Amino acid sequence: MIDEHLVRDLLDEREDDASLVLLAGDAQVVDRTALDSDAFRGAAVLVTRRDLVERLGTTTPTPDELTRLVAALRDTIGKLGA
16 A cells, blocks of 8 residues: 555655556555566556656655645555556
């Protein structure tokens, strides 16, 4: 499940192409190299660090911003049927 910890982990990544992915119902942060591996074949990319920072306008969102973002990501996953 998506939580604030995972989103912060993504924001703390050094690489802009790190991604928050969903694979077999589990969400995790992975770098681009791992995403290209067989272990992550079929993973759905929910958001990249680059896109997230662009959306938020910062790498240090407020607690309220983080809560709203997590809710939006959970809603998206729910609509995907995961």
